[in-house]
Amino acid sequence: MTARIDDSTPPDSAADTLGARERILSAAFELFHESGYAGTSVTRIARAAGMTPAAIYWHFPSKQDVLAAMLKRMYETSYSDLRGSVRTEGSATERLGDYVRAYVRIQLEDLGDRRNHSYSALASSLTTEDQRALGLLSRPYIELLREILQQGVQSGTFDIDDMSVTSYAISTMCENVFTWFRVGGRLSIDEVAEHHFRLVLRMVNATPARPA
Template identity: 30%
Template sequence: MSHSSRSRLRMQTASLPPTPSDGTRRRILETALQLFATRGYHDTSIRDLAKALELQPSALYAHFPSKEHVLAELVRIGHEAHHEALALALKEAGTTDPAEQVRALVRVHTRLHALHPQLALVVNEEFYALTPEMAAPALALRTQSTLLLAEVIERGIAQQRFSPPHPRATAAAISAMGVRLPYWYELDNGLDVDTLADVHAELALRMLGVRERK
């Protein structure tokens, strides 16, 4: 992550999607999110987190057994919010047209990464600091989310609506548009989130070589 990206994220308030966690536990997660996003997981200690929260390290351990458990919870929250939003977007699209389904998926994917840049960055960069056992719940959600887009693309190809040069590579490129947002996008840079989501949706359809219905 570039120094400029870290500086920009440091100036923003870290936010989490709605979760069952509240009180001290949520405050721990939000503070850890800010520190992990701006310093990095490995460069943030339990003492750093306790100091930022004005708590004793022992108070943190009452909520999370270790720093890795804090990261695992953030990663799970991020993946769960992402998957639920994608599934809801497909349901609310109310259409069987693969092009419109892709548009719905890409728009919500873009919005989540643009509105929660710290969480998006920690989920995608620090995920690999977790042991396989700790990463397993989030990895299962990531696989399900990947399949949602892959299945829509497959249907689009079968219906001759899409003609991508390589389905899997194109799906990865579409996903990467959202994943890269924390590195460059700023809410006050003259490009609002809804317009950005529409731009990404249009780019995704172009990458898929969408064809008009016959």
């Protein structure tokens, strides 16, 4: 008889392994963001993934390993979406608009009202080594933003006193928009994205575009 993924025996094939890992990480994504690391047990993840807790441990040695793998995948996927949304050519203002709007949408379109914990808050539950590895994955977010801000400074469009403080402030504001946004509330996701962009333009002291 063929062994099932959701019992205490190992999977039969690479396809079974990949499918099971995806189910585990998808379930963990929702539960960790909804209930946090401490509030999410392996049993809850297993139940949401349609398998037993014993099956989880065939793929991940511990709950910490599930969290680390989930965050790694989310950072890589989100950055790919963000980078793909920012035009490679264009003015600094246009590219900054692409960045802010995409970042806000990524935060709000994933889970809506079910997200209570940010990536950074969840990352604090990782080991020091895993936090360091995750930090390397988050670096491109800031590097892309600083590239855009530097373009604006060099062109005379932006006036920024402290590049480091400003870039982290913008990134943090966009990442944590989910803490107050409510689906079906007064503002739509697109409207929130536009509001954030206008706020960011003030933060960088953007020079208004001149009429053609």
